[in-house]
Amino acid sequence: MDVKERVSLPNYTKDNYPKTTRSAVLNKVFDIEMKDTPLPAMKPTDVLIKVMAVGICGSDVHYYDTGHIGDFVVKKPLILGHESSGIVVATGDEVTTVKRGDRVAIEPGVPCGHCNYCREGKYNLCPNMKFMATPPVDGDLSELIVYPQDFVFPIPDEMPYEIAALNEPFSVGVHVCQKLDVxxxxxxxxxxxGAVGLLAILAFRQFGVDRIIVSDSEDLRLETAKKMGADEIIDIRKTDSLEEIMSLTNNEGVDYVMDASGNPAAEREGLRALKRGGKIAYVGVPTTDKIPLDIPFMTDHETQIFGIFRYANTYALGVKILAKHLDVLENLLTNYYSLDETRDALEETRTDKGGSLKVMIYPNEKLRS
Structure with missing residues (x-):
């Protein structure tokens, strides 16, 4: 469902736009309400964006059904959503990177820009990061948002808004490849x-990996992994993943492992799937506080371990890569909802892991398709 042909530009300026916008707000667990929420005044370097597509992330669902992720707790009403794209409808006087009418992908984290992490280019580690839909920072399941120009990235005319929104989960895989020096x-x-793992197939391939093995327990996800370019798939319901990986690699193991499952058993097995000198990236967050790891194996194999937190400096590159693979990326889009149907979209994502991949919400579309 590509909405790019149906977009109209409202007649807004930096000094003349609504003081409120319609948003899907999480009041408390399982309670989503449509509200008029305030829009802030635009700074000279801000843009006003008409939000066109927002992908539902597992973190959105977690806040929706439990009210917290680790130390981040929903203590007051929160606008969800952080995987998004839209169209610029007004700009501040000092905006130079985009103009009115530009279609853009929106990077959802705004760092302080002044701490040592930001100065070193590691702004994903900024302790003052304002990341959309991470309490107490609101997300962008809204018709309009005001946002800094530095974190919006123009997309090609041929790229659907839905694909541009995928740049957020795709950026995780790009960041992994950069950190592991693939x-x-x-x-x-x-x-x-899930979406992060499926998109990581594309990232690893783009960085030159010759052979990609993947695992999951859902038929739809495994079928989609083949469409995304995986060479071998392992159904963990039927096959021991570690034994299969060793069989496929002549008992040598693989150069790189990315765990996007957050499953404690998978995180332990992933480590042992590495060849000597291999590298592993932990992306998925387990539900338990601590996971025992095989230290003797790690020292004997000189394993390199990377914890991955979001991404940094990936968005422009992500747009370029995604633009080359529009057809294959359509395989990830399975369900479509309007802003009014946000609760239904969250329930779909929460309860139908076997039948849905990426669920999209259209804040400025009135009818579901």
């Missing part, structure tokens, strides 16, 4: 074929 002609194993 080299061409190598092998990789990715566990967990």
């Amino acid at each position: 080299k061409p002609g190598t092998t990789a194993f990715i566990s967990g074929m």
